Every structure is written in C-alpha cells, then in structure tokens.
Amino acid sequence: MEPDLRRLILDTTRHLLVEDGYASLSMRKIARAIGYSATSIYLHFENKDALFHALIDEGMDRLHQALKAVEKVHPDDPIARLHALCRRYVAFGLENPEYYEVMFMLHPQHMERYPAEKYRRARRNLDLFAAAVAAGGARGVLAVEDARVATSVVWSALHGAVTLLLARRVDVRIDEAAFIEAAIRHSLRGFVPLPEPVIS
Amino acid sequence: MEPDLRRLILDTTRHLLVEDGYASLSMRKIARAIGYSATSIYLHFENKDALFHALIDEGMDRLHQALKAVEKVHPDDPIARLHALCRRYVAFGLENPEYYEVMFMLHPQHMERYPAEKYRRARRNLDLFAAAVAAGGARGVLAVEDARVATSVVWSALHGAVTLLLARRVDVRIDEAAFIEAAIRHSLRGFVPLPEPVIS
Amino acid sequence: MEPDLRRLILDTTRHLLVEDGYASLSMRKIARAIGYSATSIYLHFENKDALFHALIDEGMDRLHQALKAVEKVHPDDPIARLHALCRRYVAFGLENPEYYEVMFMLHPQHMERYPAEKYRRARRNLDLFAAAVAAGGARGVLAVEDARVATSVVWSALHGAVTLLLARRVDVRIDEAAFIEAAIRHSLRGFVPLPEPVIS
Amino acid sequence: MEPDLRRLILDTTRHLLVEDGYASLSMRKIARAIGYSATSIYLHFENKDALFHALIDEGMDRLHQALKAVEKVHPDDPIARLHALCRRYVAFGLENPEYYEVMFMLHPQHMERYPAEKYRRARRNLDLFAAAVAAGGARGVLAVEDARVATSVVWSALHGAVTLLLARRVDVRIDEAAFIEAAIRHSLRGFVPLPEPVIS
DNA sequence: AATGAATGAGCATTCATTCAT
DNA sequence: GATGAATGAATGCTCATTCAT
Numbered sequence: 001m002e003p004d005l006r007r008l009i010l011d012t013t014r015h016l017l018v019e020d021g022y023a024s025l026s027m028r029k030i031a032r033a034i035g036y037s038a039t040s041i042y043l044h045f046e047n048k049d050a051l052f053h054a055l056i057d058e059g060m061d062r063l064h065q066a067l068k069a070v071e072k073v074h075p076d077d078p079i080a081r082l083h084a085l086c087r088r089y090v091a092f093g094l095e096n097p098e099y100y101e102v103m104f105m106l107h108p109q110h111m112e113r114y115p116a117e118k119y120r121r122a123r124r125n126l127d128l129f130a131a132a133v134a135a136g137g138a139r140g141v142l143a144v145e146d147a148r149v150a151t152s153v154v155w156s157a158l159h160g161a162v163t164l165l166l167a168r169r170v171d172v173r174i175d176e177a178a179f180i181e182a183a184i185r186h187s188l189r190g191f192v193p194l195p196e197p198v199i200s
Numbered sequence: 201m202e203p204d205l206r207r208l209i210l211d212t213t214r215h216l217l218v219e220d221g222y223a224s225l226s227m228r229k230i231a232r233a234i235g236y237s238a239t240s241i242y243l244h245f246e247n248k249d250a251l252f253h254a255l256i257d258e259g260m261d262r263l264h265q266a267l268k269a270v271e272k273v274h275p276d277d278p279i280a281r282l283h284a285l286c287r288r289y290v291a292f293g294l295e296n297p298e299y300y301e302v303m304f305m306l307h308p309q310h311m312e313r314y315p316a317e318k319y320r321r322a323r324r325n326l327d328l329f330a331a332a333v334a335a336g337g338a339r340g341v342l343a344v345e346d347a348r349v350a351t352s353v354v355w356s357a358l359h360g361a362v363t364l365l366l367a368r369r370v371d372v373r374i375d376e377a378a379f380i381e382a383a384i385r386h387s388l389r390g391f392v393p394l395p396e397p398v399i400s
Numbered sequence: 401m402e403p404d405l406r407r408l409i410l411d412t413t414r415h416l417l418v419e420d421g422y423a424s425l426s427m428r429k430i431a432r433a434i435g436y437s438a439t440s441i442y443l444h445f446e447n448k449d450a451l452f453h454a455l456i457d458e459g460m461d462r463l464h465q466a467l468k469a470v471e472k473v474h475p476d477d478p479i480a481r482l483h484a485l486c487r488r489y490v491a492f493g494l495e496n497p498e499y500y501e502v503m504f505m506l507h508p509q510h511m512e513r514y515p516a517e518k519y520r521r522a523r524r525n526l527d528l529f530a531a532a533v534a535a536g537g538a539r540g541v542l543a544v545e546d547a548r549v550a551t552s553v554v555w556s557a558l559h560g561a562v563t564l565l566l567a568r569r570v571d572v573r574i575d576e577a578a579f580i581e582a583a584i585r586h587s588l589r590g591f592v593p594l595p596e597p598v599i600s
Numbered sequence: 601m602e603p604d605l606r607r608l609i610l611d612t613t614r615h616l617l618v619e620d621g622y623a624s625l626s627m628r629k630i631a632r633a634i635g636y637s638a639t640s641i642y643l644h645f646e647n648k649d650a651l652f653h654a655l656i657d658e659g660m661d662r663l664h665q666a667l668k669a670v671e672k673v674h675p676d677d678p679i680a681r682l683h684a685l686c687r688r689y690v691a692f693g694l695e696n697p698e699y700y701e702v703m704f705m706l707h708p709q710h711m712e713r714y715p716a717e718k719y720r721r722a723r724r725n726l727d728l729f730a731a732a733v734a735a736g737g738a739r740g741v742l743a744v745e746d747a748r749v750a751t752s753v754v755w756s757a758l759h760g761a762v763t764l765l766l767a768r769r770v771d772v773r774i775d776e777a778a779f780i781e782a783a784i785r786h787s788l789r790g791f792v793p794l795p796e797p798v799i800s
Numbered sequence: 801a802a803t804g805a806a807t808g809a810g811c812a813t814t815c816a817t818t819c820a821t
Numbered sequence: 822g823a824t825g826a827a828t829g830a831a832t833g834c835t836c837a838t839t840c841a842t
Contacts, residue, residue, distance in 0.1 A: 005826085021307035023223070027812060037828045039814085048812065105305075107223070108368045126371075146382075152370055153361075153383045160360020161353075169304065170352055171326075182346075183353045190386035205801085227837060237803045238837085248837065405822085423623075423707070427816060437824050438816085448816065504769065505705075507621035526771075546782075552770055553761075553783045560760020561753075568708045570752055571726075582746075583753045590786035605805085627833060637807045639835085648833065 006044040008034050010055060014098035017055075022101060049113050052102055056114070059099030060122045063092050067128045078136035079188070085129055086158055086184040093162035100162060129154060133191075142191040150191070157187040206244040208234050213255060217298040252302055253314050259303040260322040263292050267328045278336035279388070285329055286358055286384040293362035300362060329354060333391075342391040350391070357387040406444040408434050413455060417498045452502060453514050459503040460522045463492050467528045478536035479588070485529055486558055486584040493562035500562060529554060533591075542591040550591070557587040606644040608634050610655060614698035617655075622701060649713050652702050656714070659699035660722045666692050667728045678736035679788070685729055686758055686784040693762035700762060729754060733791075742791040750791070757787040 012033045016025055027048055031038035045051040066088050074081040093100040103122075130151040136142030137150075144150045161183040164170050170179055212233045216225055227248060231238035245251040266288050274281040293300040330351040336342030337350075344350045361383040364370050370379055412433045416425055427448060431438035445451040466488050474481040493500040530551040536542030537550075544550045561583040564570050570579055612633045616625055627648055631638040645651040666688050674681040693700045703722075730751040736742030737750075744750045761783040764770050770779055 021310075023307065026810075028810080038812085039828055040826075042813075043826065104369065105363075105367070109223075111368075148371060149374055149379060149382045150386075152364075152374060152379060153386045156360035156364045156370070156383055157357040157387065158360065159364055160356035160358065163305075163363060164352075164356045164359055167305070167307075170356070171323075171348060174349055174352055178346075179349060179352060182349045183356055186350070186353045186387065186390035187357065189392070190389040192389070192392065226835075228835085239803055239839085240801080242838075243801065426814075428814085439818085439824055440822075442817075443822065505763075505767070507623065507767075523771075546778075548771060549774055549779060549782045550786070552764075552774060552779060553786045556760035556764050556770070556783055557757040557787065558760065559764055560756035560758065563705075563763060564752075564756045564759055567705070568711075569704065570756070571748060574749055574752055579749060579752060582749045583756055586750075586753045586787065586790035587757065589790040589792070592789070592792070626831075628831080638833085639807055640805075642834075643805065 005034075005036065005040065009041055009044060009051065010058065013051060013055060014102075017101055018098040022106065049110060052106065052110065053114055053118065055099065055102045056106075056122070057118060059096065059103040060125060062096070062099065063089070063103070063125050064128075066092050067125055071128060078132050078139060079141055082129070082132040082136060082142075082154075083184065083188060085132060086154070086187070087180075089155075089158050090162055090180050090184070093158075094165060097166050100166065104159060105163065126151060126155060136191065144191065153190070154187050157183060205234075205236065205240065209241055209244060209251070210254060210258060213251060214258070214299060217255070217302060218296055221298050222301055249310060252306070252310070253318065255299075256303050256306075256314070257318055257321065259296070259299050260325060263289070263303075263325050264328075266292055267325055271328060271331075278332050278339060279341055282329070282332040282336060282342075282354075283384065283388060285332060286354070286387070287380075289355075289358050290362055290380050290384070293358075294365060297366050300366065304359065305363065326351060326355060336391065344391065353390075354387050357383060405434075405436065405440065409441055409444060409451070410454060410458060413451060414458070414499060417455070417502060418496055421498050422501055449510060452506070452510070453518065455499075456503050456506075456514070457518060457521065459496070459499050460525060463489070463503075463525050464528075466492055467525055471528060471531075478532050478539060479541055482529070482532040482536060482542075482554075483584065483588060485532060486554070486587070487580075489555075489558050490562055490580050490584070493558075494565060497566050500566065504559065505563065526551060526555060536591065544591065553590070554587050557583060605634070605636065605640065609641055609644055609651070610658065613651060613655060614702075617701055618698040622706065649710060652706065652710065653714055653718065655699065655702045656706075656722070657718060659696065659703040660725060662696070662699065663689070663692050663703070663725050664728075667725055671728060678732050678739060679741055682729070682732040682736060682742075682754075683784065683788060685732060686754070686787070687780075689729075689755075689758050690762055690780050690784070693758075694765060697766050700766065704759060705763065726751060726755060736791065744791065753790075754787050757783060 009030060013025070013030050016029060016033060020029075027038050027041055030051075031041055041051070045054065067085055070084040070088050071081065074084060130147060133142065133144055133151050133154065134147045137144030137147055161180060165176065165179070170176075209230060213225070213230050216230060216233060220229075227238050227241055231241060241251070245254065267285055270284040270288050271281065274284060330347060333342065333344055333351050333354070334347045337344030337347055361380060365376065365379070370376070409430065413425070413430050416429060416433060420429075427438050427441055431441060441451070445454065467485055470484040470488050471481060474484060530547060533542065533544055533551050533554065534547045537544030537547055561580060565576065565579070570576070609630060613625070613630050616629060616633060620629075627641055628638045630651075631641055641651070645654065667685055670684040670688050671681065674684060730747060733742065733744055733751050733754070734747045737744030737747055761780060765776065765779070770776070
C-alpha cells in the first residue's frame with residue numbers, strides 16, 4: 001500500500017532518534033509511529049542493528065555529498081577548502097541531528113556488527129579532510145607534522161562542537177554561529193606555519 | 201546498619217558504571233552489588249534519574265578537584281596552567297569513560313529534570329578554564345578575543361577528543377597519547393598571539 | 401514450474417526435521433529451503449498440522465517399506481522375522497530421530513485432528529509385528545497368550561528403547577548397539593515357550 | 601498474600617503440562633493460570649528451565665518415595681521386589697503424567713542445563729532397580745549377564761509402556777491393566793534362568 | 801531504616817496465517 | 822500457481838517502581 005515503507009521507516013526512525021534519543025528507541029515505537037505493525041519493519045530490515053546501519057549509511061552518504069560539493073569550489077586553495085569543509089561538517093551535524101547521533105554517537109558495542117566494508121565507505125568523509133590537510137602541508141601553507149593525526153585532531157574539534165551544541169551544553173549566552181566560527185578558526189589557526197612554537 | 205547507605209550507593213553505582221557501562225546498569229544490579237534490597241535505594245533517591253543526577257554532581261566535584269589541583273601548580277603561568285587543565289580534563293574522561301558519558305553525554309531529555317541550580321555548579325569546571333584563558337589574555341600571552349567563547353571552544357575540542365576516543369572512532373593507527381597531546385597543542389596554538397592572521 | 405511442489409515440500413521438511421529438529425522448524429524455514437514463498441506451502445497444505453500429518457503418513461509408509469522388506473527375508477521363520485523386524489524398527493527410529501518424534505511422540509493434542517482413517521493406515525506397521533507373533537504362536541515356537549497384547553508389549557519395549565536413546569537417557573557407559581541388542585533379545589525371550597530357550 | 605506461591609506455581613505448571621503439553625507451555629500461561637503476573641514467577645524461579653528443573657527434582661523425589669516403599673515390602677525376594685518396582689514405576693507414570701513428561705520426556709537440549717549434581721540424585725531411582733536385578737543375579741534366581749544393561753533394558757520397557765499409554769497410542773481394545781501386567785511380566789520373563797519359569 | 805512481594809509496561813524477535821493481486 | 826505485504830499473537834525476560842509491613 002505504502003509506496004515505500006522502507007523509506008518511511010528510515011525517516012521516522014531518524015525523527016524519533018532526535019526526539020527521544022537512541023536509548024529509548026524501540027522497534028515497537030517506530031512501528032507505532034509509522035502506523036504499521038512491528039512485524040512489518042522486519043520485512044525491510046533484518047533487525048534493529050540493520051536498521052541503524054542503514055541509517056548510518058545514508059547519513060554518511062549525505063554528508064559525503066555535502067562535503068564533496070565543497071571540494072570543487074576551492075580546488076586550488078587548501079585552506080579555504082578546509083575551512084569550507086569544517087563549516088559544512090558542523091552545519092550537517094546541526095541540521096541533521098538524527099543522522100549525526102546514529103552516525104557518530106552510537107556505542108562501539110553496536111558498531112561491532114557494522115560491516116567492515118561499510119566502515120571504509122564511511123571513512124571517505126574523513127579522507128576529504130585529510131586531502132585538504134595534506135595539500136596544505138605540501139604547499140607549505142599549513143604546518144602539518146603528521147597529516148593523519150592532524151586530520152583527526154581537526155575532526156575531533158568539530159565533533160566536540162557539534163555534540164556540545166546538539167546537547168545544548170554550550171553556554172546559552174554565546175551566539176551559536178559565533179561559537180561555530182570561532183571553533184573552526186581556532187582549529188585552523190592551530191595549523192599556522194609559525195616561526196616560533198609557543199607551547200613547549 | 202550502614203553508616204551512610206547513600207554514600208555506598210553512589211560509590212557502587214559509579215564503579216558499576218565504569219566497569220559495566222551505562223546501558224547495563226539497573227537498580228536491581230546496584231542493589232545486588234551493595235547487598236541491600238532494590239527498595240532501599242528509593243529511600244535515598246527518588247528514582248533512577250535522581251540517582252544519576254547525584255552522580256553527575258559528584259562527577260563534577262571530582263573533576264573539579266582534579267582541575268583545581270592543577271591550578272595551584274602553575275599559579276603564575278596561564279599557558280602552562282591551561283595546558284595542564286586540558287591534560288587533566290582528557291585524562292579524567294578517559295579514566296572514567298561511562299562516568300564521563302553520564303556527565304556530558306546523557307540525552308538532554310534526561311537532563312530536563314536536572315535542577316538549573318546544579319547546572320551552575322557544574323559550570324565551575326568551565327570557570328577554571330575560563331580563568332586561565334582570561335589570565336593569559338590579560339598578560340598578552342594568549343590572543344583572546346572573547347574569553348567566554350574561547351573557553352567554550354577549547355572545551356569543545358577537548359570534549360570532541362574524549363568522546364571520539366571513548367567511542368573508539370579515532371583511527372586505530374594513531375597512538376592515543378600522541379593524539380591527545382596533538383589535540384591539546386593544536387587547540388592551544390589557536391591562541392598564539394600572532395603577527396599574522398592566516399584565515400581571513 | 402516445479403512439477404510436484406508438494407513432493408518437494410514434504411522431502412525438504414523431512415530433511416529439515418532430521419537435521420534441525422522439530423522445535424526449530426517453521427513454515428518460513430521450509431519456504432526458504434525450497435526456494436518458494438511461505439504462502440506457496442499453503443497452496444498444498446491447509447496448515448502446519450496438515451503438513452505434519454502428511455509427513456506422519458509418509459513416515460509410516462517408509463517404516464512400512466523398511467519392515468516389509470524384512471518380511472520377505474524370513475518368510476518361514478517367525479522368530480527370525482520378529483527379531484529382524486525389531487532391529488529394523490529401532491534402526492529406523494535412531495536414523496530418523498526427529499521424524500520418529502513427529503510420528504510417535506507428538507502430543508495427543510496435535511493428533512486430535514489426525515483423521516482416524518489414517519490411524520488405521522499407521523497401524524499396518526504394527527500388523528507386521530502381529531503377523532510374526534501370531535505365526536510364532538501358531539507354530540508353537542513362541543508362547544503367546546494374546547497376540548494383540550503381546551504385539552503391543554513388544555512394540556512398547558522397542559519404543560521405550562528408541563525414545564530413551566533419542567533422549568540420551570541411557571547410561572552413557574552402556575554401548576548403544578549392545579543395549580539395543582539386549583533390549584530386543586530380552587523382549588523376545590519373554591516369548592520363550594519353556595523349557596527351551598530360543599534366542600541364543 | 602499467597603502463602604506459598606512457589607508451590608502454587610509448581611502445581612499449576614504440572615497441570616498445564618499434562619493438559620497442553622510441554623511445547624505450548626509459556627511463562628505467561630502459567631501466570632495467567634495462577635492469577636499472578638508473569639514477573640512474579642521470576643521471583644521464585646530464575647527462568648523457565650529452573651522451573652522445569654524444580655519440577656523434575658520433585659518428581660524424582662516422589663518417584664523415589666514410591667519405589668523405596670516397595671523395597672521394604674520384599675527385602676528378601678528380589679523377583680517379587682523387581683516386580684513390585686515395575687508396577688510402582690508404571691503406576692507412578694500413569695498417575696503423574698505431568699511429572700512424567702518433564703522428568704523423562706524433556707528434550708536433551710533442555711536437560712543440558714540440568715545440574716550434574718541433580719542428575720546423580722535422579723539416578724537413585726534407577727539404582728533401586730539395579731539393586732534388585734543384581735540381587736536376583738547373585739542368588740541365581742535371575743539370569744543376568746550385565747546388571748547395568750539389564751537394568752536399563754527393563755527400564756526402557758517400562759518407559760515404553762508408560763509413554764505409549766500416556767500418548768494413547770496403545771490399541772484401545774486392549775485393557776490397560778492387562779497390558780501393563782503383560783508388559784511387566786514379559787520383561788521379567790526375559791530374566792528367567794531356564795529351564796524354570798519364575799513368574800507364574 | 802529496610803524489605804519481600806508484586807506488577808505493568810516494555811523489549812527484540814519469531815511465528816503461522818491471510819489476503820489482494 | 823504463486824507471491825509480497827502485512828499482521829496479531831506470542832515468546833522469555835528485564836526494568837523501574839510501588840506498597841504493605
């Protein structure tokens with residue numbers, strides 16, 4: 001009857017996720033929300049984990065689309081590209097809290113069953129950051145010791161900003177946009193190729 | 201019989217949390233661990249949330265103790281102090297994974313009932329960072345535009361590092377200690393009072 | 401497409417039964433195994449019980465084939481025939497554990513719907529035993545008071561041996577083959593027309 | 601409220617067992633039958649298996665009481681004792697079909713969790729048979745090659761009779777009592793030390 | 801201060817079956 | 822003949838919580 005129940009399940013799950021959180025999400029709840037029996041969900045997803053994994057996949061793809069778009073805008077300016085990637089990343093997290101929660105906040109235990117092959121696919125996003133970082137290092141416009149480490153460091157700063165914002169933990173007196181911009185700049189400034197290291 | 205059952209409950213819960221994780225923690229399990237009936241817990245805590253809130257309070261206090269200790273070591277060097285604060289913060293998170301989770305990652309929904317007054321108390325920890333940042337700014341050793349924002353930015357970077365590490369999301373080929381140090385340095389380098397802004 | 405899907409269903413179900421056991425057998429599983437939809441099974445069998453009843457019929461037929469083969473080997477020696485029938489019976493039970501279970505151990509409740517007419521057909525197997533017993537009695541080589549009773553008695557001894565073995569209840573220190581042979585001999589010796597032992 | 605809910609659960613379970621069979625027995629069904637919530641059952645039994653195991657224990661004990669009583673009646677006549685043991689065994693099975701089903705008809709898979717220590721206790725019943733068989737062999741009134749095997753053989757004959765009767769598989773034209781007596785005699789006659797018939 | 805007894809709601813998952821096509 | 826979509830009922834079990842004592 002429903003043209004695409006699978007789609008409906010995925011979308012509904014995403015919304016429930018952001019409203020009630022992962023912990024309180026149950027198959028029954030999803031079923032109730034979509035107006036189908038719980039059994040019907042199993043027609044489209046092998047089990048709860050499979051459903052979440054599908055959501056993760058989608059999220060990773062969407063994020064990838066968003067980030068890739070950036071890449072083309074600044075093909076020759078690694079710094080500008082990195083900056084734009086950061087903005088996009090944070091924007092994605094704030095605009096898609098549902099996706100973001102399953103994608104990056106799920107407990108490792110649940111991720112164990114996530115197929116390794118998909119992990120690789122998920123890592124493509126990080127690779128876009130890595131490419132920009134490496135390019136900046138190669139051109140000497142960014143001071144990069146270890147590109148791998150540097151990439152993760154940038155990512156973790158962005159992730160911290162997104163999660164604190166989503167959890168509403170950031171001081172309410174701080175303007176959200178200002179905070180985001182400050183966080184990104186701050187992180188990028190860490191790459192400044194300096195005459196003098198300051199922190200010994 | 202027990203001089204302070206409330207104390208015992210809190211300690212036991214904390215240990216169970218660190219050892220077995222949040223998801224598997226139940227009132228029954230706590231009761232079994234302390235050797236009292238589950239009902240007894242309700243004599244000291246209104247419900248599970250109240251128990252967790254008490255735990256969060258304690259966690260914030262413990263973190264505060266840990267951070268305050270640092271303060272005295274470098275009373276006159278804001279940069280060293282900030283650096284040490286960061287290290288301590290990350291160490292605390294990694295040493296008390298599930299504790300950290302309860303403190304900072306609990307779904308907002310659960311936090312709604314958390315009294316605003318306690319939120320303020322929890323913010324004392326951030327104040328220690330803020331003080332160091334402000335001191336550095338005042339002395340001109342750190343380039344700080346808005347101390348409030350800067351503090352939150354540093355915190356969010358640390359939080360990102362902790363959560364990614366706890367979720368085992370950081371590339372396994374990266375040495376954990378190296379990653380932490382890089383993340384902290386990177387964040388502090390963002391404060392370098394520079395002749396030249398790089399990101400326009 | 402399939403020339404005889406009914407046939408395929410029965411065979412597959414039997415195999416699944418022998419391999420995975422009764423408890424784990426479901427219509428879905430059968431459907432998957434035959435490569436048809438679950439719905440298709442209902443085109444050939446009214447419901448699960450009907451399928452099982454058909455299976456019981458077949459089992460009875462198969463057992464009948466096995467036992468009849470014996471009959472011809474010893475047409476003139478009732479004792480040898482009876483002995484061989486017993487061996488065959490036990491062998492059949494042990495070789496088709498779960499099949500045997502469905503045939504003889506299904507709860508009466510499930511059997512209520514089993515048509516009385518089929519019961520009669522099932523009884524043909526017992527008749528083979530009865531014939532041997534009667535023949536032995538007629539020839540005076542077996543001491544038989546009431547052939548009907550005697551037949552059931554022999555059968556119940558065999559059934560007891562099979563079921564205890566299938567349930568792994570027989571002392572593990574006893575060799576299975578030795579136990580079977582002892583059980584059969586013991587039962588046959590009950591027919592000894594004294595003072596002459598017949599089975600050496 | 602209920603003086604002994606554990607008792608009530610055990611008794612109710614037994615009755616449901618004989619009425620509906622093991623396969624269809626569920627914790628909820630038991631709960632409904634006793635007028636308590638399903639959860640309450642878990643206050644007295646760790647899980648479904650534990651409940652069944654308790655039932656097995658009780659059954660074994662009751663059977664043991666019944667068989668032990670026999671022992672004293674014929675202390676010096678192994679044959680009479682064995683005969684009486686057999687009668688009692690069959691009588692117990694027919695009078696306590698509920699117990700009998702859990703005790704001897706449960707699937708091996710469910711028995712795996714049955715503590716080994718209890719298995720030993722359960723074997724006491726077989727030991728009573730073994731003692732009589734051995735005594736008869738020692739006195740030369742029973743022809744016993746291997747007492748262990750002989751005991752199991754007798755038991756399996758009795759078990760076969762009980763289960764066929766319980767499953768209503770025995771020809772309805774046969775008088776139940778006559779069948780039982782014939783089965784027992786037949787089995788004992790297998791022990792006849794020829795050339796003298798012992799059981800008249 | 802402490803508890804044993806009890807429960808309703810919930811969980812993921814499986815099942816046999818139905819029905820419109 | 823065959824099926825995909827759908828479901829209601831059921832399963833064992835866990836949980837936070839309550840209440841009378």
